[in-house]
Amino acid sequence: MYTKISGGKKEDIIYWKLTWRNINRSLRDYIIYFITVALTAALMYSFLALGFSEDIISLSENMAMLTSGIVLMSVLIAFIASFVIGYAIRFILGQRKKEFALYELMGMETKAVCYLFLVEHIIIGGFAFLLGSLAGVGLSSVLNKLVKNIFDVPHSYRISFSLKAWVAALMYFILMYIFGMFRAVKIIRKQKVVDLLYDNLKNEELRIKSVSLSIFIVLVSIATLLAGLVLIGKGLHIQTNKALLYFGGACLLLFTGVYGVHRQFPFLLYHFTKQNPRRKYKGENLFYLGQIGRRIQSSGKTMAVVAILLTVSLATMFVGLTMGAGYKANMEAYYPYDVGVAIDVPLTKESMEPVLSFIKECCAVEDSLTYYLYSVPDAPIEALAISDYNYLRQLLGLSPVLMNDDEFLIHCDTWGYIDKIQEELKKQPEITLAGHTLTVAKTPIMTEPMEQHQMAGTGGYVLVLPDEVVQYLSGNKIRLAIKLKSGGYPELRSEIRDFINSNRWNPELQAGYEMPERRAIGVQVKAWGVENSLTGFTVISFCCLYLSIIFIILSCAVLAFEQLTAIDKNRKNYAVLDRLGVDRQKQILLIRRELSTVFLIPLLLPLLFTVVLIVGAQVLFSTYILQEGLILLYGLLTILGFSWVYFTYFGATLFIFKAVILNPM
Numbered sequence: 001m002y003t004k005i006s007g008g009k010k011e012d013i014i015y016w017k018l019t020w021r022n023i024n025r026s027l028r029d030y031i032i033y034f035i036t037v038a039l040t041a042a043l044m045y046s047f048l049a050l051g052f053s054e055d056i057i058s059l060s061e062n063m064a065m066l067t068s069g070i071v072l073m074s075v076l077i078a079f080i081a082s083f084v085i086g087y088a089i090r091f092i093l094g095q096r097k098k099e100f101a102l103y104e105l106m107g108m109e110t111k112a113v114c115y116l117f118l119v120e121h122i123i124i125g126g127f128a129f130l131l132g133s134l135a136g137v138g139l140s141s142v143l144n145k146l147v148k149n150i151f152d153v154p155h156s157y158r159i160s161f162s163l164k165a166w167v168a169a170l171m172y173f174i175l176m177y178i179f180g181m182f183r184a185v186k187i188i189r190k191q192k193v194v195d196l197l198y199d200n201l202k203n204e205e206l207r208i209k210s211v212s213l214s215i216f217i218v219l220v221s222i223a224t225l226l227a228g229l230v231l232i233g234k235g236l237h238i239q240t241n242k243a244l245l246y247f248g249g250a251c252l253l254l255f256t257g258v259y260g261v262h263r264q265f266p267f268l269l270y271h272f273t274k275q276n277p278r279r280k281y282k283g284e285n286l287f288y289l290g291q292i293g294r295r296i297q298s299s300g301k302t303m304a305v306v307a308i309l310l311t312v313s314l315a316t317m318f319v320g321l322t323m324g325a326g327y328k329a330n331m332e333a334y335y336p337y338d339v340g341v342a343i344d345v346p347l348t349k350e351s352m353e354p355v356l357s358f359i360k361e362c363c364a365v366e367d368s369l370t371y372y373l374y375s376v377p378d379a380p381i382e383a384l385a386i387s388d389y390n391y392l393r394q395l396l397g398l399s400p401v402l403m404n405d406d407e408f409l410i411h412c413d414t415w416g417y418i419d420k421i422q423e424e425l426k427k428q429p430e431i432t433l434a435g436h437t438l439t440v441a442k443t444p445i446m447t448e449p450m451e452q453h454q455m456a457g458t459g460g461y462v463l464v465l466p467d468e469v470v471q472y473l474s475g476n477k478i479r480l481a482i483k484l485k486s487g488g489y490p491e492l493r494s495e496i497r498d499f500i501n502s503n504r505w506n507p508e509l510q511a512g513y514e515m516p517e518r519r520a521i522g523v524q525v526k527a528w529g530v531e532n533s534l535t536g537f538t539v540i541s542f543c544c545l546y547l548s549i550i551f552i553i554l555s556c557a558v559l560a561f562e563q564l565t566a567i568d569k570n571r572k573n574y575a576v577l578d579r580l581g582v583d584r585q586k587q588i589l590l591i592r593r594e595l596s597t598v599f600l601i602p603l604l605l606p607l608l609f610t611v612v613l614i615v616g617a618q619v620l621f622s623t624y625i626l627q628e629g630l631i632l633l634y635g636l637l638t639i640l641g642f643s644w645v646y647f648t649y650f651g652a653t654l655f656i657f658k659a660v661i662l663n664p665m
Contacts, residue, residue: 044169051066051165073543258606292598313548320541336396336450336451346513370479372475373456376473381459383462386401409444414623417461433473454524456479563657
């Protein structure tokens with residue numbers, strides 16, 4: 001019997017030996033738990049190290065937002081992970097209840113049993129945290145390199161350790177563990193020995209569902225999903241803060257719909273499959289349907305909640321990947337000039353000289369060009385003179401374009417318009433302007449980035465005409481493009497805007513024009529765009545990735561533990577099959593089929609919603625991204641990355657399930 005031994009050291013030695021024996025004997029139960037803790041620790045450390053990195057913070061004035069964002073995400077993740085770890089600990093406790101009851105029957109105090117269980121988890125969790133931290137050190141260097149690549153900062157792969165990030169991750173880890181262990185110890189202390197012995201033998205309480213009610217709930221949930229999608233569509237067309245209300249309402253409707261469908265649809269699928277006698281009694285389907293029915297009965301709520309988490313995970317991962325890559329691809333097109341001033345007013349070119357002089361006082365100017373965007377009669381397109389066009393190309397380091405005096409071409413750096421422009425040029429290869437008939441140039445479309453939504457056009461493209469033709473057109477929009485020697489500084493943007501809006505600048509109109517009531521003025525400074533816009537998108541992108549990957553891991557862990565919780569009952573069910581003469585290979589196929597079904601059920605709507613999100617983004621936003629096919633590419637990468645994590649957990653669960661069912665200890 002386990003009795004108190006005089007001398008605490010001998011007692012501790014016995015407990016430590018017992019702890020190590022229990023760990024070795026229960027390694028199979030700890031596999032998924034260990035993987036989850038290690039991956040969570042690796043991701044938490046790596047992203048915290050990124051947020052605390054001085055190299056990253058120094059990239060821009062506002063990069064401290066990344067630190068704040070990652071810390072806030074870590075708090076949220078630690079809170080959610082604490083429930084998952086608590087869930088995992090309760091699963092392991094469920095597997096060990098009989099063992100702990102025997103310890104108490106042999107005379108071990110409840111306090112000692114709690115101590116044993118606590119020490120086991122400290123050892124397993126501590127080792128998982130240390131291993132995860134080690135992996136996180138390597139991963140943090142990868143993340144560091146990714147951020148610096150976004151900002152075009154030279155960087156070689158270098159492994160470094162952040163004590164600050166490690167301490168922060170350890171604090172979150174300890175808090176998660178305290179919560180989980182508190183729940184487990186509470187169960188051991190309160191449950192009687194008889195409950196610990198026979199808890200896993202209790203019969204499940206079967207609840208008969210109403211088929212008509214389930215159908216009604218599914219239909220209402222589908223309507224809720226559609227309403228959520230409609231709200232998202234409306235929100236995208238609203239330019240005020242009211243859009244946030246639409247998006248918030250849409251998320252609430254989508255989550256409600258996902259939960260409702262996943263809560264009822266598996267039951268309906270199971271019910272109607274059972275109604276088909278040919279399918280029901282074919283092969284081992286009767287056993288398979290019985291197993292799935294019990295899973296839907298016991299794990300239905302969990303699978304519905306997991307479906308919501310997976311929807312959030314896939315959506316945030318796609319948004320994070322696409323937003324970061326898309327904005328990086330567009331930076332060259334958004335800010336091709338060091339400084340760009342766009343004024344949609346027919347000013348004289350002399351009016352821009354004071355603006356240029358002011359900029360010269362602030363920075364060393366290498367070259368500049370003041371030019372017009374000309375209105376084309378009866379056409380929704382602006383025109384550039386070929387001389388101005390080639391000068392802009394020179395500012396951007398591009399080779400000049402040769403064009404005859406009776407030719408024209410189109411410059412379009414927005415790939416979504418190119419096909420339509422090509423079709424129009426085939427239909428109309430000639431145009432007549434100011435008495436001049438022009439034909440399409442040998443190279444009809446040029447596509448280099450020139451910022452064609454403000455500077456070199458306003459609709460994503462511009463018509464390039466001979467100088468002899470544009471002199472007969474109205475230059476009602478004036479532009480100033482500047483190349484600086486040093487690249488400028490972010491504050492230059494606000495300084496230029498203040499000068500333009502001050503009394504120090506008195507522009508003059510061209511003859512025959514009146515000053516409009518509203519003046520559309522735009523100022524672009526590449527240094528400002530890189531530091532502010534790119535910083536904001538980087539913060540959003542990496543915070544989304546951090547949240548999505550952790551959510552996927554935690555969702556998969558919950559789903560895996562939910563399947564393993566009923567492993568004792570499944571062992572007995574498969575033992576019956578074995579006694580009935582069902583060979584081992586068929587049992588393996590049944591196990592794989594059963595777990596595949598349970599793991600695929602929560603994926604129904606999350607994958608469908610992700611596909612809708614990818615297609616919708618492609619339709620609505622693809623024309624605004626410089627790189628063709630980028631949305632589809634990162635949509636595919638989202639699904640592949642998610643699948644890799646998801647099916648890794650599926651494989652681990654399948655391995656444990658087969659080991660326990662077919663090779664019981």
